[in-house]
Amino acid sequence: MDDSAAPDTQGDLRARIVGGHFPVGTRLPSELELAAHYGVSRRAVRTALSLLARRGLVESRPGTGWFVQPGQTQGFDRMRSFTQWATSRGRTPGGRIVERHRRRATAREARLLDIGTGEDVLHFTRVRTLDGRPVMVERSTWAPWVLGIMDALPDDVRSTTRALAGEGIAVAFGNHRIEAAAASTDDARLLGVRRSSPLLQVRRETFASNGRPIEFAEDRYVPHTIAFEAQAAGVAEQPGAVRDPH
Numbered sequence: 001m002d003d004s005a006a007p008d009t010q011g012d013l014r015a016r017i018v019g020g021h022f023p024v025g026t027r028l029p030s031e032l033e034l035a036a037h038y039g040v041s042r043r044a045v046r047t048a049l050s051l052l053a054r055r056g057l058v059e060s061r062p063g064t065g066w067f068v069q070p071g072q073t074q075g076f077d078r079m080r081s082f083t084q085w086a087t088s089r090g091r092t093p094g095g096r097i098v099e100r101h102r103r104r105a106t107a108r109e110a111r112l113l114d115i116g117t118g119e120d121v122l123h124f125t126r127v128r129t130l131d132g133r134p135v136m137v138e139r140s141t142w143a144p145w146v147l148g149i150m151d152a153l154p155d156d157v158r159s160t161t162r163a164l165a166g167e168g169i170a171v172a173f174g175n176h177r178i179e180a181a182a183a184s185t186d187d188a189r190l191l192g193v194r195r196s197s198p199l200l201q202v203r204r205e206t207f208a209s210n211g212r213p214i215e216f217a218e219d220r221y222v223p224h225t226i227a228f229e230a231q232a233a234g235v236a237e238q239p240g241a242v243r244d245p246h
Contacts, residue, residue, distance in 0.1 A: 009038045010048035010114070017057050017068055018210045028058065028066040051114070054175060055211040081161035081171075082128055082136070091130050095138075097155040098190065100124035102147070112205060113143045113213045122147050127190050128219075134191050135225040140217040164214070172209035178202050187220055198223055 013034075016022055028034070034045045049066055052058045059069050086093035102120050110117045121141050128136040140160075142150045149167050150160070157163060161171050181201035188195040200221040206214045 009034070009040055009044060010051050012038070013048060014052060014055075014057060014211050017052070022068045024068050026068050027064070028068065030065060052211065054205075055207050055213075057211045081159050082138075083159040083162065086130055092132070093158065094129040094132065095126050095156070095158070097124050097126045097153070097157065109141055109216075112216045113141070115144055119144045120147065122150050124150070125186075125190075130225065134222070136219055136221045137187055137190050138217060138219050140215050142215045143213050145212070146214055169214070170209050171206050171214060174204050174206040176202055176204045181220060183220070191220075191222055193222060200226060 013022075013028075022028060028049075029037070031042050031045045031049070034049075035042045038045065049058060049060070053060060053066075056069055058066050060066055082095075083093045100122065101124075102122050105113065105115055105117055105119050105121045107117055109115075109121055110119070113121065115121075121144065123139070123141050126138045126140070127134050128138055146164065146169065149163060149169075153160065153163055164171060179201050181199050183191065183193050183195055183197040183199050185195055187193070187199060188197065191199075193199075200223065202219045202221070203217070204219065205216045208214055
C-alpha cells in the first residue's frame with residue numbers, strides 16, 4: 001500500500017463530509033475499513049484523519065472511533081480579524097503591506113496548505129497599527145486558490161478577512177499557537193523596538209468553512225498591546241475556550 005495516496009484520501013473524505021455524505025455527529029468507518037476502501041495503509045488513513053481533525057471536521061474518541069464534527073473554531077470560541085477586534089474596542093486599525101512575493105511552495109508549506117510542492121504561494125509582510133502606532137508584524141503565506149484575491153489587494157488594505165468575504169470566502173476556524181519570541185532585526189526596524197526585545201508571537205492557520213486551507217501566518221505583537229483570555233472548561237487539566245483577537 002502506498003502512503004503517498006494520503007492527500008487524496010484526505011481530499012475525498014473532506015469532500016464527502018462537507019457534501020453531507022457523512023453527516024455531523026456520525027461515526028466514520030474504521031481506519032481499517034477506510035484503508036481498504038482507498039487502497040492505502042492504515043497509517044496513511046490516520047494521517048489524513050489527523051489533518052481533518054486539525055481543521056475541526058472530525059474528532060477521535062478513544063475506544064470508539066472517528067466522528068464528524070461541525071466546522072468550528074479550533075480551541076477558540078470565535079474567530080475575529082485584527083480589524084474586527086480593534087473596531088470593537090473603539091480603536092482605529094490600520095496597516096501596510098511592506099513586502100510581497102510569489103515563489104514555489106516548500107515541503108512544509110505544501111503540507112500546511114494541502115498543495116503540491118511545485119505550486120506557487122504568496123508571501124507578504126504587513127505592519128499592523130492601532131491608532132497610528134505600529135503594534136504587530138504579520139507574515140502570511142497564502143494558498144494558491146486565493147492568490148488572485150491577495151495579489152489584487154492594495155498595500156494599505158484594511159482587512160484581508162473582509163476582502164475574502166467579499167469574494168464569498170468565509171474564514172471559519174483556525175489553529176493558534178501562542179509563545180514568546182525575541183524581536184529580529186526586521187521586527188525591530190518595522191515596530192520601532194530594540195532588537196531581541198520580547199514580543200508575543202502567535203502562529204496561526206486559517207481555513208474556509210469547508211476545511212480548505214487559506215493561509216498560515218506568524219504574528220508578532222509589541223508587549224502590552226494585545227491580551228488573550230482563556231477559560232477552563234470542565235476538568236481543570238483540559239484547555240477550554242480561548243478568545244483570539246486576530
